[in-house]
Amino acid sequence: MHGIGNDFVMMRADQCPADTDWSALAQQTCSRRFGVGADGLIFADRTPTGGFAMRMWNPDGSESEMCGNGVRCFALYLRDQGLTDATEIPVETGAGTLVLRLTEDGQVAVAMGRARLTRGEIGMTGPADQECVDEPVTAKGETFRGTAVSMGNPHLVMPVADVQAIALEQLGPAFEHHEWFPARVNAHWVQVVSRDHIIQRTWERGAGITLACGTGACAAAVSTFRLGLTDRKVRVSLPGGDLVIEYTEDGQVTMTGPAATVYTGEWELGE
Known part of the structure; x- marks a missing residue:
């Protein structure tokens, strides 16, 4: 699927x-x-x-x-x-x-529930009650401005002018294992197109480059809103398609998008 x-x-x-x-x-x-x-x-x-x-x-x-x-x-x-x-x-x-x-x-x-914003909730180093918003973060010799959010799993969102220019294969592993995140992190680079549209590329923790990341899209929508770059409801364009994310005034997040079955089969355990 x-x-x-x-x-x-x-x-x-x-x-x-x-x-x-x-x-x-x-x-x-x-x-x-x-x-x-x-x-x-x-x-x-x-x-x-x-x-x-x-x-x-x-x-x-x-x-x-x-x-x-x-x-x-x-x-x-x-x-x-x-x-x-x-x-x-x-x-x-x-x-x-x-x-x-x-x-x-x-x-x-x-x-999706409440977006978690403090370092303690996200699983970051540093004071547990502090947030990480628009902070300089460096890995592999590259520095970006990062905002961290947890949607039950940790995310680091970094806005850039041109998301296609990011060398994801080189930068992704370095940011996944950044020292701020002892349990690793999902790293996202986002480009703001308008108040209701962003483009995102992702390096997923434990999976690498993927065509989409739903919790990451939620984290990106929350982060760009908190930075004053987008409205509460935004279309997130990922390599595999679009999701619509809404971040409500009480901190709740809703994600809407498609799902599809590709094929069914059997796997013999032990083989």
């Missing part, structure tokens, strides 16, 4: 052995040369109360707290698997419980 080009292998926990090594399985299935090929492995599980829970692993085997494009795919997956016919679906994630809504025009709207 994919959400604007950010692609995932989806599995059901009830169809896998209880002792499955999900980290190793993610590395196997996500390999684009030796596996299925994906930006992450997502599996659907049940909560003790009968609800739904989503967990995700990156291609390097690390577990991610949340994935915006992945959670939209998750909503469609639950419906396609016949696990629910609801149009509003609460889902437990590593970033908290999110409410997913399948719209009549085939989009998935996600109430």
Whole structure:
């Protein structure tokens, strides 16, 4: 499945052995040369109360707290698997419980929750109660102005004049492992087109260059608004397509975008 080009292998926990090594399985299935090929492995599980829970692993085997494009795919997956016919679906994630809504025009709207703004909430070094807004950040000999936001996972957003001029393959790994972020960070470079439109390129923690990052788009929208560059509702253009992000006055974030099934198949565990 994919959400604007950010692609995932989806599995059901009830169809896998209880002792499955999900980290190793993610590395196997996500390999684009030796596996299925994906930006992450997502599996659907049940909560003790009968609800739904989503967990995700990156291609390097690390577990991610949340994935915006992945959670939209998750909503469609639950419906396609016949696990629910609801149009509003609460889902437990590593970033908290999110409410997913399948719209009549085939989009998935996600109430992403509150944007976290302090260093302590983001998982940064420095005073826990302080924010990181428009601060100079340097790696690989390059300095940008960075704003940090957590959407349940950490993001560093850096506005630039020309996002296509960024050497993502060289700069991405350096900023992912920046000393400010002990658990690493998702690094984003954004170009402001207008008050309601930005262009974004991303280096994802544990995955590298991806065609889209949903939580990153949320972080970018929040950051550019806080910098006075955009309005509260903005279209975020990523290499794989567009998302619409709204940042409300009470600090809540909503993301709307598509999800699609590419194909279905079987994977023999242990192979």
